[in-house]
Amino acid sequence: MNQKHLLRFIKKSYCVDADRVVCNAKGKQLTLKQLFQQLKLHPYDLTVDSLDVHAGRQTFQRFDKFNDKYNPVGASELRDLYLKTENAINGEYFATIIKEVGSDLEDAKYQHTEPRLSIYGRSPEEWAKLASWFNTHRVYSPNMKWMIQVPRIYDVFRSKNFLPHFGKMLEYIFVPVFEATVNPQAHKELSVFLRHITGFDSVDDESKHSGHMFSTKSPKPEDWTSQKNPSYTYYIYYMYANILVLNNLRRQRGMNTFLFRPHCGEAGAVTHLLAAFMTADNISHGLNLKKSPVLQYLYFLARIPIAMSPLSNNSLFLEYAKNPLLDFHQKGLMVSLSTDDPMQFHYTKEPLMEEYAIAAQVFKLSTCDMCEIARNSVLQCGLSHEEKVKFLGENYQEDGPDGNDIRKTNVAQIRVAYRYETWCYELNLIAEGLKNE
Template sequence: MVLVDGVAEVPGLDLPEIPSRAQFKNDLTNLWAICRTPEIKTASFSRLERLSASFTSYQLDHGAFERDDQAELVGDLYSVMKVDNHIHLAAAMTPRQLLHFIKNKLRAEPDREVVKGKTLRELIFEAVKDLPLPDGEPLCGDDGIIEIDKLETVLTVDSLRCCAGEHFYHRFDNFNDAYSPLGAGELRNVFLKTSNFVDGQYFAELSHEILQSLHENDTFAEMRLSIYGKNLEEWDELARLGKTERNIWMIQIPRVFGGFRKGGLVENFEELLNNIFQPLFEVALNPSSHSELAEVLPSISGFDCVDDESISDALTAHRSQLYGDALTTEHTGDVLRPQLWTIPENPPYSYYMYYLYANMQRFNNLCKVAGRPWHLTLRPHCGEAGPVHHLATSFLLADEINHGIQLEKNPTLQYLYLIAQVGMSLSPLSNNALFLKINESPFSDFFSRGLNVTLSTDDPLMFHVTKEPLLEEYTTAKHVFGLTNADLCEIAANSVRQSAFPHPVGQRNRKPVEGTMSVIGRQGSRVPYHQDPELCNVPRRRINYRNRLGSV
């Protein structure tokens, strides 16, 4: 595998052609022009409003019948399959779960060296030494030994400093800092990283506890793990987490090229791309080259892409970003090739997304030709804040997205997402803390109009308190948005529909109904609902309504 202008090629194999960045740029600029055309925006808004009115009328006519229908079905919201489509493993535990785990490790292994030259006891003491004890006594005894009992006294959910508050609102930097327990970056590295002095042991054990909690609470998830692109060893380190039954891994790619270039970790953007994709192509060509990764790949469903979207960027990359006033006639051809992007500045969202899409598609093509049973999808963070044009990029490239609340600002894009049934996993409690108060959330409008939306938790460590954070999200949405039980079951069915879990999982051990799909279509499908009320608890009249309306 070699990168040619940032896109993977495998010499000797006749793989399908990938649209060039120039073609993508042309399509994107045309789409964005359409989305800003006043007449089209007016027509789209009118259709969306008609869909809202139609759903209100449907509920008035059929609400009582839906309650009767659901009473006759064998399950309920609590027993149907629900998938948390958007959740980050490093924050998938609640604050109490993390606190309990840290205390257990402090009791069991206080003198284990967890960073070079420091024990766990010493590391926690450094983080809390300025906190007073209830009786005013010092944390450290007369003999200089740091007493475990005293340390435990000051370890509380509040002292973890992870929970969301008003200091999060429009402050993504404060949100990122909350990933550090007790405000200590070294503790984040010890407990929430796979590559560290303890070889990721604590994070692996904590992850096992989280997955066990999912099992106990009848929830499925698509957890995010990070690949940064800083070296070629990251995939092998990640593969140690292994395969799981109730979880499918999503690989999130943080848009951190600017910081990596500034720190000298990579020379150009193409090197970052190569670090991300070379191991994947190696394992597709020869599974034994990364045997552990080959075992885990069936549990990996696709790529996410994350960063602070509130940072403004251009629709497409411009030559002046790289060359400024120095651009001369000597700069000919495609001067924006990834190997020439050497400045310590992040490329625009559309640039990042195109190269993730192109190389992911090339990987899927290679797997098909080589007979490998692996297929990746693109499901980025998009439309959480910042430029609305990010949603135009994802409409062209992505299978599903996370967030999407900015769609309320452009009716044309919203109508396109509706027609194409692009899946959107929204997190109203996360948005409430960061960018949009929950009473202003467009979730209810999206759902009533028939967009393919579902609910997810994002980061339970910051936003939830119970052992069932996904159910918290559903319960909150029910009361804030005035949703019925039929609505919630439809939202749950959408979560399975958007997920990469195979059909038999969705059947929940019930006998398959001949001639139907289990609960929903496969990941990324653009087909009408194929739901069975006996499996998903969505009343037949609701399924018929959505299909008849043509919104799915």
């Protein structure tokens, strides 16, 4: 939701639930009214500015300050109460806000969203608790597909002795899903929840350097007992390996499978993009591709989709005018526009519209460009095959003009033909080169 929606909800909840017990602070139960008194606040005095959840100039190149923006009014108590699935009221407020966003999307009809829910790998009960929250509050909308994001914060848990080694973190993330796949009857809530999950994401500040190069000499996860965080590549490889095995098992049992779609190339080393090229179904951001023409070419040839969020990057890592979105699009990479944390980066209740409108103005995109980006967006998202047929036409999986239904996509056939011919030409060039070696 955007910041105005959150503000409205906080005021509404205070109006209705002022005397409801909403948290346990140091063993003491507090009502909503007492919580605000303790914070020396009154909800009716709150404004969008004082809520202070919007990223801006102060968050540029400062991921720590960006993370702090998740705390309304700088109070972690309000984050726990309104934006978490686990708290004294079992995440009821968060579920209600999400359902309101879902309702807005259903009214808008043609917009879908893929919100992320976190699994940290800190304890084996996380999946069960998350599934219980999802099912209890019926957090479902036909316009929402859910993804699981895994923050790369093993070092935090290891330093607090929550985990003996990295292997245990992987166990907590994946073993419950394997168990629910093998024996759905024994894990009913989780197996229902997994039907609504379309993929896994890997998230955190990519600019943090780990100092570890992943290779055959790297310790196995169960031997990684140091307090240092493993490298980005280490995380990506072990997530990919587990998802691959999990998908094979689920496919055999006639269940839905998961995409692997990590945040990648927003900052940090170019090796991140190399690791994702070999393991990921698609990536988010991909800004650092502009530093490596060779990788750009590989992403182009393999048609690896890239979901870009220029407004988010503008507040965190790269000024809008320097964003490589237009360059990638003109070269024929499969880019789409995506929102990223509407609460921080957007102002209206149509954040995706903001992304398209601003990109169209700054990059001077034509209608055909916008429609092509939107078509890419549908192709790479977690919608089911039936839903994609509805939006893109019966033959959307075909290559070239045969796969483009202009009545549905509004992308000119000459554009699709050009993209296909260019791609075929490059592939033929490589094939010829291999023959002549």
